[in-house]
Amino acid sequence: MRSSLVRQILILAVLALVPAVGEAIYFRHKISWRSAILPSEMVTVDQARAWGENVVWVDARPDEEFARDHVPAALSLNEDRWNELLPQFLAAWSPGKKIVVYCSSLGCNASREVARRLRREAQLPDVFVLEGGWEGWLKTR
Amino acid sequence: MAEDEMSATPNSESIREQGAERPTPNAELRTAGSIPDFKGRTSKILWRTVDLVVAGIFIYAGAIKALDPVQFASDIDNYKILPWPISVALAFYLPWLEIFCGLALVFRRLYRGALSILTALVVIFLVATIAAKVRGLDITCGCFGHASQNWSFPTHLALDLALLAALSALCYCSTPKPPENA
Numbered sequence: 001m002r003s004s005l006v007r008q009i010l011i012l013a014v015l016a017l018v019p020a021v022g023e024a025i026y027f028r029h030k031i032s033w034r035s036a037i038l039p040s041e042m043v044t045v046d047q048a049r050a051w052g053e054n055v056v057w058v059d060a061r062p063d064e065e066f067a068r069d070h071v072p073a074a075l076s077l078n079e080d081r082w083n084e085l086l087p088q089f090l091a092a093w094s095p096g097k098k099i100v101v102y103c104s105s106l107g108c109n110a111s112r113e114v115a116r117r118l119r120r121e122a123q124l125p126d127v128f129v130l131e132g133g134w135e136g137w138l139k140t141r
Numbered sequence: 142m143a144e145d146e147m148s149a150t151p152n153s154e155s156i157r158e159q160g161a162e163r164p165t166p167n168a169e170l171r172t173a174g175s176i177p178d179f180k181g182r183t184s185k186i187l188w189r190t191v192d193l194v195v196a197g198i199f200i201y202a203g204a205i206k207a208l209d210p211v212q213f214a215s216d217i218d219n220y221k222i223l224p225w226p227i228s229v230a231l232a233f234y235l236p237w238l239e240i241f242c243g244l245a246l247v248f249r250r251l252y253r254g255a256l257s258i259l260t261a262l263v264v265i266f267l268v269a270t271i272a273a274k275v276r277g278l279d280i281t282c283g284c285f286g287h288a289s290q291n292w293s294f295p296t297h298l299a300l301d302l303a304l305l306a307a308l309s310a311l312c313y314c315s316t317p318k319p320p321e322n323a
Contacts, residue, residue: 005253005254005257007254008251008252008253008254008255008257009254009257009258011251011254012238012241012242012245012251012254012255012258013238013258015241016234016237016238016240016241017234017237019207019237020233020234020236020237021233023207023210023233023237024229024230024233027210027211027233030211031210031211031214031229033225033226033229034225034226035225036214036215036218036225036228109215109218109219112215113215116212116215
């Protein structure tokens with residue numbers, strides 16, 4: 001009886017594997033297995049600086065961290081106050097400008113989430129995540 | 142024990158073939174008397190409904206996540222438990238596992254295997270959600286893709302516990318019982 005249960009579990013596990021592999025192949029260009037952010041969506045501090053005035057910096061960290069210090073001219077846009085801050089950000093953004101989002105460090109998720117929401121919900125193009133985040137910026141300052 | 146027998150639920154033909162009545166809530170095995178028969182039928186309908194509701198929830202949840210594995214990978218990663226490549230692999234795999242297990246409940250094939258997998262999944266979701274809350278992570282569970290994005294922690298917990306209760310009840314009912322006369 002127990003072996004039959006195990007067999008059923010194995011059959012279901014293998015069945016699910018088939019479409020999962022197909023989907024992984026289908027989405028291979030839309031998701032990176034190495035990093036949560038696609039390489040094409042990342043930007044280094046040097047690259048972002050080279051864009052000069054043509055970039056809007058977005059600070060995805062919590063308000064208190066933004067208040068403490070931030071990239072010059074950066075706008076605060078975090079998920080805690082998304083609905084409140086998004087209109088302010090959109091007012092400051094103009095078409096053609098690149099958007100660079102950062103959070104505290106390489107391991108944080110906030111910049112990735114904010115960048116994703118800017119692309120999906122606000123339908124904005126040219127949204128990038130800063131490699132290394134605020135810590136990366138501090139190192140090169 | 143034959144595969145068919147294991148795949149079947151307590152109210153299936155195979156039970157009668159065994160020649161032994163099993164005192165399960167959804168048994169349709171009562172022979173004489175209209176009241177027990179009515180009770181058995183009502184019980185059968187009730188448990189079949191639970192079956193279908195649970196199956197529907199998992200098929201829906203799986204389909205929504207299968208449509209957007211990138212978002213689901215991100216949701217798994219937000220728990221900060223697994224490395225990113227594992228999150229990606231699970232984002233591709235888990236939705237299909239949920240869908241197949243849901244279908245198994247609907248069509249009553251590989252039934253107990255599906256119940257076991259789904260119960261294990263819900264327990265894992267539950268533990269991960271509580272662990273995230275304890276660690277102060279303010280995250281979405283990702284259980285139902287965008288639909289669950291604004292759910293509060295108590296809502297997640299309530300749904301997981303309700304699913305766990307339903308699955309446990311179905312597991313209990315599908316476990317073959319020894320004959321009463323044995």
